[in-house]
Amino acid sequence: MCFIIVLFGTTLFTTIEPAQLPSYFPRCYQDDRNINECFINAANSLNQYVRSGIPEIGLRPLDPFVSPDLNLTIESPITDIAASAQRFTFYRLYNYRLNSAEVRPKDGAINGTVTLPDVGLSADYQVHGHIVNLPLSGSGDAKVEFGNIICDFLIDNWLEKFSCNEIKLEMSCKIEDVKMNLTGIPNEDATNTLINLSSKLVASELSPAYSNIFKLLFRPFLKRLCRKYPLDHLFPLSS
Ligand SMILES: *[C@@H]1O[C@H](CO)[C@@H](O)[C@H](O)[C@H]1NC(C)=O
Numbered sequence: 318m319c320f321i322i323v324l325f326g327t328t329l330f331t332t333i334e335p336a337q338l339p340s341y342f343p344r345c346y347q348d349d350r351n352i353n354e355c356f357i358n359a360a361n362s363l364n365q366y367v368r369s370g371i372p373e374i375g376l377r378p379l380d381p382f383v384s385p386d387l388n389l390t391i392e393s394p395i396t397d398i399a400a401s402a403q404r405f406t407f408y409r410l411y412n413y414r415l416n417s418a419e420v421r422p423k424d425g426a427i428n429g430t431v432t433l434p435d436v437g438l439s440a441d442y443q444v445h446g447h448i449v450n451l452p453l454s455g456s457g458d459a460k461v462e463f464g465n466i467i468c469d470f471l472i473d474n475w476l477e478k479f480s481c482n483e484i485k486l487e488m489s490c491k492i493e494d495v496k497m498n499l500t501g502i503p504n505e506d507a508t509n510t511l512i513n514l515s516s517k518l519v520a521s522e523l524s525p526a527y528s529n530i531f532k533l534l535f536r537p538f539l540k541r542l543c544r545k546y547p548l549d550h551l552f553p554l555s556s
């Protein structure tokens with residue numbers, strides 16, 4: 318009997334006192350015909366808050382953002398790379414621009430396009446292989462400045478009937494250009510110059526790998542957010 322009361326009490330507690338969104342968080346309502354525009358404006362008003370972190374939604378400060386160590390491979394007709402990286406650090410991820418979005422709270426889905434105009438990256442790396450047919454092997458530190466990164470994304474299964482473990486994130490990014498400065502590779506200056514000369518092609522070869530990296534970094538955050546806020550809570554039915 319006691320056990321049941323405790324369970325019930327706990328349930329009641331979470332029902333009465335749901336996690337509170339910060340007051341500066343714009344609200345967009347499901348009965349708003351312009352919910353998509355509302356969401357775009359809302360997301361684009363949060364850059365500086367995202368930069369310094371939003372504890373209420375489990376977002377830590379984003380600038381810089383240090384990713385866990387990672388290994389990556391890229392295979393294409395002109396590129397075969399195996400690399401591992403430590404202190405993989407992103408800059409200016411907060412400076413995103415949501416270009417378009419389609420919000421479907423009843424389906425538990427949001428999709429759209431986001432542009433990251435000036436992401437920077439630094440990392441310690443070990444690399445072996447070829448990129449756009451240039452040999453690239455060695456270890457050292459990399460400094461990278463990306464041009465526009467334009468990502469199509471789809472978030473799906475944000476529904477109570479699914480557990481948040483099944484939340485789905487698809488991400489397909491196109492990197493328009495890239496400036497790289499790699500130390501510790503043979504013929505450092507010549508190789509950096511050749512990479513520079515083919516920078517748009519190098520950027521396009523890197524795009525699938527970065528789509529996967531963003532997906533790996535963003536999905537755990539989405540899962541936490543889903544556990545804390547059903548989509549109906551982020552997008553209430555009506556004002
Ligand atoms: C990357 O690969 C190295 C060598 O194979 C391995 O020791 C390391 O644990 C891997 N790191 C990750 C994050 O998978």
Ligand SMILES: *[C@@H]1O[C@H](CO)[C@@H](O)[C@H](O)[C@H]1NC(C)=O
Pocket residue numbers: 417418419428429430
């Ligand atoms: C959302 O996805 C649908 C279906 O794939 C697509 O037709 C639509 O253009 C997408 N919307 C945005 C804003 O990307």
Ligand SMILES: *[C@@H]1O[C@H](CO)[C@@H](O)[C@H](O)[C@H]1NC(C)=O
Pocket residue numbers: 494495496497513514516
């Ligand atoms: C390539 O090098 C030139 C000359 O140093 C520099 O002005 C330019 O920004 C570099 N471009 C890229 C994409 O690295």
Ligand SMILES: *[C@@H]1O[C@H](CO)[C@@H](O)[C@H](O)[C@H]1NC(C)=O
Pocket residue numbers: 498499500
């Ligand atoms: C590349 O980085 C090294 C050290 O990190 C620096 O000394 C060098 O000036 C940089 N080269 C360019 C072209 O920025």
